[in-house]
Amino acid sequence: MGKRRSSPDTLIDAHVRFSPGQPKTKHAKKDLSNAKNAVSLLRLDSGSTPPLASEQTDYQHAEALKTTSPKRTSHESLTNTRNKLFGGLCASLISENISRVRAKIIRRLWTSNGGTLDDTAQTAKLILSEVSPSRLRQILDVQQLPEGVQVIYPDWVSRCIASNALLDPTICQVSDPVEVDCAVASDGTLTDIEIGDHGSETASDSTEVLELERVSGPLGSDTTHLVTSAPAFTENMDTSRKAETTSEVSADSLLSRIIHEEQDRTRLSVDGANADRFESDFDVESDEFDGIDDEVIEIDDDATATKPEDSLTKGVDQPKIRSQGRFLCMQENGRKDIDMNNKNAQITDVLEVLLRRSEAEGEHFRVLSYRRAIQTLKRHGKTIESGSEARKIFGIGGKMADIIDEVIETGRSRKAETVPESQAVLALFQGVHGCGIKVARSWYAQGCRTLDDVRAKARPTHNQLLGLQFYDDLQQKMPRNEAGAIGECVIQTCRSIDSKSQCTIMGSYRRGRPMCGDVDVIVTHPDGRSHQTILPALIARLKESSSLLLIADLHLHSSSSGYDSATSYMGICRLPEGAGIHRRLDIWTVPWDEMGAAFLHWTGNDIL
DNA sequence: CAGTAG
DNA sequence: CGGCCTTACTG
DNA sequence: GCCG
Numbered sequence: 001m002g003k004r005r006s007s008p009d010t011l012i013d014a015h016v017r018f019s020p021g022q023p024k025t026k027h028a029k030k031d032l033s034n035a036k037n038a039v040s041l042l043r044l045d046s047g048s049t050p051p052l053a054s055e056q057t058d059y060q061h062a063e064a065l066k067t068t069s070p071k072r073t074s075h076e077s078l079t080n081t082r083n084k085l086f087g088g089l090c091a092s093l094i095s096e097n098i099s100r101v102r103a104k105i106i107r108r109l110w111t112s113n114g115g116t117l118d119d120t121a122q123t124a125k126l127i128l129s130e131v132s133p134s135r136l137r138q139i140l141d142v143q144q145l146p147e148g149v150q151v152i153y154p155d156w157v158s159r160c161i162a163s164n165a166l167l168d169p170t171i172c173q174v175s176d177p178v179e180v181d182c183a184v185a186s187d188g189t190l191t192d193i194e195i196g197d198h199g200s201e202t203a204s205d206s207t208e209v210l211e212l213e214r215v216s217g218p219l220g221s222d223t224t225h226l227v228t229s230a231p232a233f234t235e236n237m238d239t240s241r242k243a244e245t246t247s248e249v250s251a252d253s254l255l256s257r258i259i260h261e262e263q264d265r266t267r268l269s270v271d272g273a274n275a276d277r278f279e280s281d282f283d284v285e286s287d288e289f290d291g292i293d294d295e296v297i298e299i300d301d302d303a304t305a306t307k308p309e310d311s312l313t314k315g316v317d318q319p320k321i322r323s324q325g326r327f328l329c330m331q332e333n334g335r336k337d338i339d340m341n342n343k344n345a346q347i348t349d350v351l352e353v354l355l356r357r358s359e360a361e362g363e364h365f366r367v368l369s370y371r372r373a374i375q376t377l378k379r380h381g382k383t384i385e386s387g388s389e390a391r392k393i394f395g396i397g398g399k400m401a402d403i404i405d406e407v408i409e410t411g412r413s414r415k416a417e418t419v420p421e422s423q424a425v426l427a428l429f430q431g432v433h434g435c436g437i438k439v440a441r442s443w444y445a446q447g448c449r450t451l452d453d454v455r456a457k458a459r460p461t462h463n464q465l466l467g468l469q470f471y472d473d474l475q476q477k478m479p480r481n482e483a484g485a486i487g488e489c490v491i492q493t494c495r496s497i498d499s500k501s502q503c504t505i506m507g508s509y510r511r512g513r514p515m516c517g518d519v520d521v522i523v524t525h526p527d528g529r530s531h532q533t534i535l536p537a538l539i540a541r542l543k544e545s546s547s548l549l550l551i552a553d554l555h556l557h558s559s560s561s562g563y564d565s566a567t568s569y570m571g572i573c574r575l576p577e578g579a580g581i582h583r584r585l586d587i588w589t590v591p592w593d594e595m596g597a598a599f600l601h602w603t604g605n606d607i608l
Numbered sequence: 609c610a611g612t613a614g
Numbered sequence: 615c616g617g618c619c620t621t622a623c624t625g
Numbered sequence: 626g627c628c629g
Contacts, residue, residue: 365618369626397627436612461625555623568622570613586614
């Protein structure tokens with residue numbers, strides 16, 4: 001603890017200080033973690049300003065308006081002044097479909113950041129709910145929700161805390177599911193995202209809520225009770241659950257999911273407002289948080305202290321819980337995106353920052369630890385309530401438990417916010433295909449700070465050139481059915497060469513994700529040898545094909561290096577119709593008798 | 609062989 | 615305290 | 626950073 005490496009690598013040790021009031025020159029840019037998983041949380045880009053940035057500042061502005069003092073100094077941030085994040089805001093929490101523990105955490109996060117709670121839903125302008133507006137009206141027994149009320153998912157709260165700003169609630173807005181078909185393929189072959197029959201909800205509900213303007217809450221409302229609707233688990237529950245699920249795959253929520261993902265990427269950005277709050281209180285360079293005794297953190301004690309396990313299991317050796325169902329395909333909801341289902345996003349986001357830093361520092365195995373912990377937490381399915389609870393999970397030890405405690409209590413981790421200035425740039429560079437940490441550092445050392453710098457100054461390799469060229473496209477995930485359409489083109493082409501060949505779309509598509517970072521197809525052949533020769537032919541024919549445009553090769557298998565081993569093609573492709581965004585395409589050839597292993601390998605485990 | 613992707 | 619990461623390809 |  002606290003031992004700072006006297007590394008000659010000044011690049012990494014150079015931490016930047018964000019001075020208060022310093023204008024944000026860095027735009028958090030969209031980053032779609034493909035398989036390189038969340039490689040870049042921060043983007044420096046000379047390009048377009050992300051849409052969220054303006055909204056965010058709007059809300060920061062709104063916050064300034066609603067608070068009494070015009071300016072909030074960084075020193076006040078963590079102390080219990082009235083100028084807190086949610087100060088003056090009043091919300092109702094609808095507990096249906098929210099576990100008791102989670103509701104407790106939400107309430108604590110809300111109130112400890114200055115928000116007030118109100119169950120009458122009359123003074124509250126925000127309703128935190130996991131159920132649709134139509135169901136909500138049933139619960140509240142009203143024909144129509146009051147004017148100016150927004151219904152949003154509760155994780156808006158933690159997102160705000162994570163980014164330390166009042167985010168636009170509409171990005172977490174709850175709306176009734178709308179029945180939409182979202183097939184991408186023009187031939188209509190791939191409509192694998194089907195919307196179940198659920199026509200009961202009326203469409204008027206969503207529009208009603210959509211237009212609600214945000215209103216600053218009453219300043220001193222001290223009513224703090226909750227709408228705790230009796231959890232009558234009747235068929236109402238079922239329908240709302242169903243609605244939830246369907247909305248997850250409807251085209252309507254496809255959009256909102258994209259917005260969600262956008263927000264996912266943005267909320268961790270180290271913006272000036274965020275960082276400066278800590279700068280004044282802590283030495284950035286220090287790993288220890290010793291000198292922070294004046295900090296007052298409000299914690300609802302009943303949540304932590306009265307939990308028997310916490311005190312009892314502390315230090316006691318108990319068998320650790322391994323995540324059951326380590327293979328996603330074995331889990332019940334293989335179709336659900338882990339990231340969308342992540343009950344511990346707040347924690348994993350922080351850990352991802354730490355992972356990235358360790359990666360930048362070359363702390364290889366530490367990266368491994370973080371990655372495992374993050375993966376486990378994302379799949380845990382239950383919101384972690386305390387560090388000691390997390391500590392029981394296999395792969396999470398004392399250090400992470402401490403961090404988790406801090407995140408739960410304060411909404412963030414100081415350690416994660418002492419971010420080297422270079423990290424944002426390095427992350428940006430590592431988003432380029434073919435650029436890892438080494439190359440990123442070398443570009444940085446050459447003075448590059450933007451992609452345009454790289455294009456101008458550096459000498460990228462062939463793959464890196466392609467990575468630069470298609471940078472924006474490759475950052476984006478594609479909707480599941482587009483991946484299916486691309487994969488199907490490959491499969492059809494492969495069959496046209498040899499009708500007995502067997503092709504399967506693997507990767508995130510096979511894992512049932514609604515959004516896929518790339519397309520993985522494996523090709524095999526029952527005769528046990530044709531798979532070795534089919535790939536060049538397949539590539540050649542794909543290049544002639546008009547149904548799928550192969551834009552560039554990242555690597556073609558060049559020589560016959562292995563006898564039976566899998567060979568691969570990696571390239572960039574694009575569908576002729578549609579948005580025309582370039583996508584990563586991987587094709588692997590696998591010996592027939594290794595298919596079992598291949599399936600495990602490609603669908604089993606995200607860590608690989 | 610190092611670096612990278614997956 | 616030592617071990618933790620398979621494999622194949624590019625340059 | 627976590628585990629044995």
